Amino acid sequence: MTSQEEGSAPIEIEAWLNSKTSWLRAAAHDLITHRRMPDEAGIDALADHCLQEAAKELSQDSALLEPGAIAGTPGRAGLRLERLFDIRGVNALGDQAQLELRDADLAIVYGPNGSGKSGYARLTKHLCGARLAGPMHGHVFLGATEKPAATVEIRAIGENGPAAETSELAWDLANGPLPELKAIPVFDTVTSVEFGDNATSATHMPRSMVFMGRLIEISDRVGANLRKRADLLVKQLPQINADLSQSQAAKTLRGLLKPNVQDATIDAACSVSDQERVDRVALEAALAQANPAELHSKVVKQLEQLAKSKQSALDREGATSADQVNAIIAARAGATGKRTAASAHATAFFNKVPLKGVGEEVWRRLWAAAEAYSKASAYPDHEHPNVDEGARCVLCQQELGTDAKARMLGFSEFIQNKLQADAAAAETYVSDLVKTLPITPDEQVWATVSQAVGLDVDVGEVLRVAADARTSALKTASDVADVPSVDWSVWHVAHAKRTADLELERDQLAGLIDVEGRKASQERLLELRGKEWLAANVSAIKAEVKRLTVVARLETAIRLTATNTLTTKNNEIASAELAQGFCDRFNAEMRKLGGKGLPVVMNHKSQGKGRFTFCTELLAPKQDVHKREVLSEGEQRLIALAAFLADATGSNRSIPIVFDDPISSLDQRFEEAVAARIAELAESRQVIVFTHRLSLMALLQDAHEKRVEKGSKVRCKVIAIGREGQQTGVPSSVDTFSLKPKPGLGQLVSDMGAAKKLEPKFKQMALKDACSTFRILVERTVEIHLCANIVGRFRREIKTMGVLKKLVAIEPPDCIFIDDLMSKYSAFEHSQPDETPTHLPDPDEIIADATALRAWIDDFEKRAKSAADGKAAA
Template structure:
């Protein structure tokens, strides 16, 4: 098996380390949130987008909670709830990739001209400490999805630096269309957050410490502990409001005297109190005040045994009130909606009968020399002739009779016409018209007969009600005005001079029945011989009225107290149970089982294997309120007791890559110095893993580690993958942010080909004189390094690797040793050494001056050595 085939198999295995995704956590959260209340949706949306739910959002969620449970009125402006809770409901919905980040304003000390571009696969940004990498990395960290936000400040050395920080990010879609978004660098961007995930040192610690001993929360599942925290805050708010509304009943000691319905209701106020019934008991106005005065007068009269005048007044008023009740009821019945509808039909019938009568006359007697046939004047003439006919003789008109009008003899034709007139006047159309007229006349007389004199000022009923029930009298007076207005409009409609007014007539029967019953009660008291009992009964009613007065004066306070009790009851029975976080724990466990558990275990094992995390990392689940259900442990011990810092970093990165593999929406990953505290061997494994990941998504790496940079280039070379590198340095005036695009330090993998020497050969051929000689010597130096790199890499099959003291003994079986190839390699090396600068040789020994042709020959020989050296032993 050749080394190239072996490398391809290894890269395929690494790529397959990412587990196949189960249903996305975002899809499951979106589905679950559909059945939740709006306040819960707001919390989920905020937790997903920001990681932390601010106090202002918790307060808004509390307002929504109160409204949903009828504990607060609906606002004039509806609460704004995101249509998508997560913004990630469609797997793979985000397909735009990073293209460029540029124009940073107020981002550390980065100049506004600084920019980075991103390849579709692997992009590596190399630079030492303090050159500005963190500025770009933090913009991406805050705009994309990251477990840890990093504050970004403007240039602290520049007093004129802008207060706000922004940057522009260009995104490119699958069609190559580029669009630009402005990023507020201290807030995330919805699309970037959905598609790009960040890993750095702070994120690594969050992976290791979020949920206790060596535990953390998978992406998406951190919604649950944050929601549980918000639930606790909401519970505290609800408890505080409940406590505020708890107080003693201020009316419990407000009533003097024996118990009455009003005092009993007021002192027994509870959440079950009927507020409408309470308002009925609290009715107290002019009528009730007048009643108290009447009762006082009656009691005084009974005490002096002189009630006769009151008895007479009550006796006179009662029949008048009974009559008034019947009069108003009759008037209301006569002007009811049914009657008014009948009136409409009567008017329509009259118009139709008159039209038919006129039509019949006009059709039968039409004559081209007589105008006005069928008109009322013509009808009157016919009617007059018909009335005069019987005065002539019984059989008028007979032969020999003359016309009543012109006194000329009537021929047979004229007598027949006169007979037709008589038949017309007494026919069906005439009868129908007369019947309609009688109906209208009868109804008119009925309406005209409505009399409301009993409501007039000066009547017995009016005077009595004025003294005893002024409120009822006012209502009856207003009602009489409405009746008279409706009466007038009905009569006007029958006369054809108006339309019927739309008036709703009040029914006073119940109110007058109450007044009549009170009269009967008073007469019974005043007429009985047991004066003390009568006075006691009067006093009881007076106390009831006084208690109603007290309740009326304190009604709003009583209603408020009852409403607060009802509020507390609803809060305790509805809102408080809704804040029980148990359903969070249950859903968290359910989603963990359906979305994470199996794939997470398998994926984490594969990732740990790919990164050589040879520690017994165990995945465990738990179900505690507000706690993450997933955690890692090492032999049931804390990581500080078991793992080194490097091992912890490797496990955190393995977990990060596992999460990325479970997220179908992920378009790219951004890593800021991911190999801190790691040895050379694990750096090499991580480099291979990231190159493999770049085959499926964008991978952006910021690093100051030259060894890691070289290993990334080496891994890309072996995988035949494209790699884009940028080099960040300080400028000539020692300011950070100078970016050299598509550039980077020279690395070992680049010297495993003859590219550098060939490029220098081209320059030598184009130059002349000493410049040509310098280029040839430079090319020889580059070619000698290529020979040095070929020996351990290809000829000796990496038995001994750079940057590590490990000896790959098993690689010995791949060595295909050839003495002739070794001799050729040595000859090329010595020839290059003889030409390059740095060694002093005689002109004859160096074949001075060195020529481009000699360099070209050595390059060709070196290519052949590389080709032969790559061949492994069969």
């Protein structure tokens, strides 16, 4: 273990930190380099470092800490209290109240009861945030309402010593203690009871613990920074519908909402087909039906009607199909060709006939009538025409000659010609084909059909007009190019969709007819609705996955800021350095204060996170009793002082220590030990002691002088305060307790010169104060010069070495001179009868007496030295 006063930290702290995270080492480097806690920008940078480390994206780890780096980190700067002034609203402290503490390493603030010493002590406790500082009031007897306030002048102490400039701190009760002074320990009666009776925490910690504590604080701040970043990543994904919470979609969503899920995976899991959307609509419609069985029958009939419509459409499309069109065009072309051939043959025949018109329609009817008459009446037993011998023309009934018979046979052959028959047959075939062409329905009928198959009415009308045009063209067209085309695909697509929709509805309605089927349909509907929800929110799901990925990285980084290991290490350091160090310092203080033999021991108890409480207990008592029931008040006070000093010296920072009457209930032996310890403390820090006891003041001065004799450079200053009317805390104009008589008299002469110019009221006050001061200086003259400082008031030691021989220089005129001055100036310190009032001397009279006393001191010192030297020579 290393001593806290040495300001060192165990080397293994650096080695231990080197085994931890990179960002924590970065924080340690910052503390060592900048010697202060990081600001918000620094915390942001450390949080970024931690986040990169958690994501394994650090380009380079932080450098390792060098052994002893923490030990070499300078602590906080020390300070001194230079001045306390501008005091308002604090007890009865008046306008002139102030404490001039500059140039005082050991400042003794002395004042009798009612002088304002307690007011200064209370003010100091509030300035420093002392334990149980108590309430603060103004001058209650004057009804003062001014709020307590004061100004403190301080001087910082750095590595190179005290700063050249001072700074002033304004304090008021409402704002609490001054942060710069909160580390200053204050000992008073309340503190004595607390340290003596209660378990208390250590105020100061070893440097390694302070360093670890700061790392813990930084870890908490970095963790909070990262948590704040995570909190700002607000979830934007809508909540899935309550009725879908148990669906497959909800399970799929829970499976997707994880860090690092790829977009492709999300797209695949959140897709929904057009058919599934149709199925969802149909299912919803089906489930909404009150009587699914009745609707099922209706849908079945619709499907049957659609089947008929399809066949009709197919027939209509087939009747004008490309093959049919080609057949009709080809038949018409064939019939035309055959008719042309027959006509050519007839033309050649008819050119031989004298009369025109043979072969035409009228002629053909005439021939047909003649043939019918011949078979029925004229020559029933002969084929027409009868050209036997003697046969006659059935029209003119003349006997047929040779030419006539030949002409009749020619007519018969013309009528029965094969070319004519083929042409007629071909024309009949064409006519039959045309007759098979479908009749185009009217607009209203076709609109009804279109609606039935789900075809838009306007689109259906366009199709009807096109089909009618194709049919009409086929009746006369002789070329395929003359026949317009018809696109029946729109009809078939609409019909197929309508059929599919009705088939789906039929199947879904069929499933709803029984209970199990309805349940399955409901489950299927939930599944489809869930898939549509996923598809509709796919972008939000991707955004949420990205958010979760970032949050996961942040949470990983936050885990790197956990303080568990830091706290455990801090507890180890605390146990080794803080707890044991506190106990060791207590034991050392007990020895210095003269309480080594007291049967007490300092025990400690861990409170976790490097915190310990300390309490003094009786050492191995045979009965379980409290020490207050056994030890005297003085012993308890001494133990409390030792505990307080063990705590106050736990820091190597040079800050003041304040005592308010520390030796109450102590006997002479302990008082001297306490005074010696306070004087020793003043070697390393400023010490301020408030007291109303002249004995303590004398003991402190004596302890200081002993250290000065051994080469100490500590400066001791006594500040005497008193009361002026209703105001207390007024400092004495002459430091009668610290100054030697001659310098004090010189200062008094100077003050009286200035008093001549004062107004009567203030002049009277100055004269009264001067008389009191003069009387004290006369007393000090008796002690230091007349009696050669052999015996000092409240001083235990009697000094005779080298000075006892000076007493032989005392002569009766010396005694008379001193006695006259004491009598004259005592009158202004003590009450006098009204019949013989005293009048204050004027400034010139006081100056004359002070000058006379200084002259006497010079003369007497010469005689005393001569007498001492003469006796020594003898």
